[in-house]
Amino acid sequence: MSLLETPAALALLEEAVVPLGAVQGGLRRLARFLERYLPWFYRKEQRVWASVVLEGRLSNLKRKTNEPIARQAGHARKPIQKFVGAGKWDDDAVLRQLRRHVAEAWADDHAVLIFDGSAFAKKGNDSCGVARQWCGRLGKIENCQVGVFTAYATSHGQTLVDQDLYLPQDWAEDPQRREQCHVPKDVTFQEKWRLALRQWELCRTLPHAWVTADDEFGRVTEFRQALRKGGERYVLDVPCNTLVRDLEGPREVGPSGQPRLPAFEQAQAWAARQPASAWTKLTVRAGEKGLVVVRALTRLVQTKDEEGRVGRVERLLVVRPVNQTGDVTYALSNALTGELAELVWAKGQRPRIEQALQAGKGEVGLSDYEVRSWVGWHHHMTLSLLALWFLNLEKTAVEKKRRGSQCRNCG
Numbered sequence: 001m002s003l004l005e006t007p008a009a010l011a012l013l014e015e016a017v018v019p020l021g022a023v024q025g026g027l028r029r030l031a032r033f034l035e036r037y038l039p040w041f042y043r044k045e046q047r048v049w050a051s052v053v054l055e056g057r058l059s060n061l062k063r064k065t066n067e068p069i070a071r072q073a074g075h076a077r078k079p080i081q082k083f084v085g086a087g088k089w090d091d092d093a094v095l096r097q098l099r100r101h102v103a104e105a106w107a108d109d110h111a112v113l114i115f116d117g118s119a120f121a122k123k124g125n126d127s128c129g130v131a132r133q134w135c136g137r138l139g140k141i142e143n144c145q146v147g148v149f150t151a152y153a154t155s156h157g158q159t160l161v162d163q164d165l166y167l168p169q170d171w172a173e174d175p176q177r178r179e180q181c182h183v184p185k186d187v188t189f190q191e192k193w194r195l196a197l198r199q200w201e202l203c204r205t206l207p208h209a210w211v212t213a214d215d216e217f218g219r220v221t222e223f224r225q226a227l228r229k230g231g232e233r234y235v236l237d238v239p240c241n242t243l244v245r246d247l248e249g250p251r252e253v254g255p256s257g258q259p260r261l262p263a264f265e266q267a268q269a270w271a272a273r274q275p276a277s278a279w280t281k282l283t284v285r286a287g288e289k290g291l292v293v294v295r296a297l298t299r300l301v302q303t304k305d306e307e308g309r310v311g312r313v314e315r316l317l318v319v320r321p322v323n324q325t326g327d328v329t330y331a332l333s334n335a336l337t338g339e340l341a342e343l344v345w346a347k348g349q350r351p352r353i354e355q356a357l358q359a360g361k362g363e364v365g366l367s368d369y370e371v372r373s374w375v376g377w378h379h380h381m382t383l384s385l386l387a388l389w390f391l392n393l394e395k396t397a398v399e400k401k402r403r404g405s406q407c408r409n410c411g
Contacts, residue, residue, distance in 0.1 A: 026394070030054060033390050036101065040093045049083035050383070057364045057387035064365025084369075084383065085376035086182075094382050098389060099161050099206060105393065107207045108154035112346060114353040115196040115213040116151070117166065119144040120367050127372045128181035131168045147381065148195040150203050151353035158352040159392045160360060161206070162199040163381040165374065166192055183374045192216060193223040204230065210346040215239050218332060221305035228312070228334050235317065235333040235346045240268040242330060244301040244316055264304065267330045271297070271318045281322065282341055284348045293322040296344050300336060317343055360388045 034054065038047040056069030066084055070077040119135040121144045128145070135142040150162040171177055172189035190198075196217055211234040217223050218236025227234045243264040251259035279295040301316040315336055320328040331347050360366030364387035369380040 026058075027055070029394070030058065030390060033393070037094060037097055037386065040097060041087075041089050045079070046083060046087060046089055049080050049087075052080060053084065053383050054387050054390070057384065058391060061365075064368045065370055084379050085371045085373060087375075087379060089379075091378045091382040095162055095385070096202075098385060099203060102152055102159060102161055102389065103206050105396075106152070106154045106156045106159075108156070109207045109209060111152060111154040111206065111208040112210045112212055112349040112352070113200065113203055113206065113208050114151040114153055114158075114350055115148065115199065115211075115217055116350075116353045116357070117146050117148050117192055117216065118357050119146045120369075126180070128183065128374045128377055129165050129167045129171055131171065133168065145377070146192070147377075148192050148199065149353065149357065150196070150199045151356045152203070152206055152208070153349050153352040153356075156396055157392050158356045159389050160353075160356050160385045161203055163378070163385065164195040164199065165377045165381075166190075166195060181373050187374070191220075193220045197223065197226055200227070200230070200232075204232070209233065210235060210349070212236060212346060212350040214350065215330075221303070221311060224314075224332065224334070225312075233333070233335050233346075235331050235335070235343055237329060237331050237347070237350065238267070240328070240330055241266045242332075243267075243304050244270060245303075245310075246270060247300045247302060247313065249299070267316060267318070268328070270316075271328065271330075279320075280340055282344050284344060292348075294319050294344065295322060296320075296340060298340055298343060301332075303332065315343070317347060319344060319347065356388070359391075360384055363391060364388050 031051070034051055038050060041047045041050045052073045052075060053066075053069060056072060057064050059069075059072060061068050061072060066081045067077050070080045117136075119133070119137060119142075121135055121138060121142055122130045123143065124130070125143075130143060130145050132141055132143055133146060134140075135144045138144075146166040148164045148166055149160050151158050152161045167183065167187065167189060169189045172183075172187070177183075193216070196213065200211070211227055211232045213223075213234075213236050215237040218238045219242065224234065224236060244267050245264045246262055249262060251262065274297060278297045280297065281293065281295050284292040284294055296317065296319045298315055298317050300313055302313060303311050305311055312334075313336065315333045317331040317333060318328065319331075320326075329347075333343060333346075335343060357366070364384050366381070366384040366388070369377070371377055371380055
């Protein structure tokens with residue numbers, strides 16, 4: 001018996017069958033989808049090029065840059081390149097409409113807003129914001145551009161809902177390079193966490209229960225403070241060497257006979273001292289290789305800000321995989337009460353932005369671009385986010401039809 005003839009493989013193949021009716025009429029549905037977005041492309045030819053580019057992004061082209069998209073559609077290359085690279089249309093207006101659409105179709109009070117950076121390797125030094133910086137895909141410092149993105153993760157799926165190009169400080173302070181790449185005058189250097197806060201202000205109207213991000217954002221005291229003041233519940237990754245003071249552990253008695261607060265220590269050292277009885281075993285989710293099972297513990301702590309000042313009470317969360325093959329991870333939350341399982345669940349949603357970015361790069365050409373200007377980068381990303389959102393809606397519709405077909409067959 002071959003591997004494909006095993007019962008498990010046959011069950012997977014049966015699940016993968018998609019009814020023909022679920023995928024027919026894709027171009028017609030794309031045209032209907034675009035009806036709500038085309039008014040934000042102000043000129044008639046812009047609306048034509050927007051449709052052409054979206055069709056190309058959703059096609060089976062191997063590389064989804066402007067030239068092969070134009071060639072496949074039977075159009076000249078230069079008008080499409082100008083539309084994407086320098087067209088006078090407003091990214092923010094299109095993205096506002098995208099978020100309204102997402103809220104209508106996927107509104108979920110238990111959803112999570114997730115922030116993350118993503119790098120795009122580039123050769124040369126002419127593309128806007130390109131510099132030697134950390135490239136996660138390559139796992140090293142490399143010549144690349146970095147974007148900051150927001151994902152909306154719901155029970156329906158996850159999709160990207162905002163984006164910003166990170167402009168390194170030496171770029172932001174170089175008039176010649178700014179002029180060459182048409183960087184707007186009001187754009188100044190902003191750390192990635194400030195870009196994430198800008199996006200949070202725009203995306204916070206999407207119904208959600210939590211905000212998450214990796215330790216590049218979570219380690220910043222001001223970032224956590226802004227979310228707290230904005231009424232958000234967050235669970236944000238922090239580095240393992242974050243200094244914490246355990247507010248629930250035993251107190252030493254000082255010379256005066258009064259109990260005194262414990263000293264600050266690195267989170268990893270504190271966690272390593274905790275007895276086995278302090279850890280709770282939890283099943284997080286179904287993974288590619290079976291159930292993901294972890295042990296977790298939580299404690300009320302204080303941390304120090306970047307100037308060494310003692311901060312507000314927060315909740316430290318430490319999670320380690322039961323099989324010991326993964327890294328122990330650390331997070332801080334302002335949810336001082338509540339079930340440990342919910343906190344672990346919220347923290348576990350953070351990788352879903354990586355899944356959304358991978359889908360964008362692999363399916364709609366998020367990383368397939370040759371634009372060099374500030375405007376061109378943002379135009380490319382906005383069109384990619386639109387294509388990804390349409391694709392996610394199509395996947396949701398196909399899944400509903402597939403399940404309906406299975407239920408009818410079961411009857």
